[in-house]
Amino acid sequence: MIRLRSDAGGVRLPVRAVPGASKNRVAGEYDGALKVAVAAVADRGKANRELADYLSDVLAVRRAAVQLVSGEKNRRKEFRIEGLTASILAERLRALGVDCVTA
Secondary structure, eight states, X not given: OEEEEEETTEXXXXXXXXXXXXXXXEEEEETTXXXXXXXXXXXXXXXXXXXXXXXXXXXXXXXXXXXXXXXXXXXXXXXXXXXXOHHHHHHHHHHTTOOEEEO
């Protein structure tokens, strides 16, 4: 189950990145993080940029609202989603078929 953490003006979302996939998609939950596959390869930040773009699309927020906070060179990442409450983000994730809890 994914644990969402609120902070000032946004929510922290743990993500497990899978670069080099055949297409971009939410692949469920993995070890307490949202598992997201992206087609871009992990080369000079390409996968991180595509991951942020894809998250903004599926979570229906502007691209500038999605910020990589940690894990730039790791599959385990944390994104800050601005402008949403944890409960709204949880609803949007549940609509994608992912269970989560708010902290």
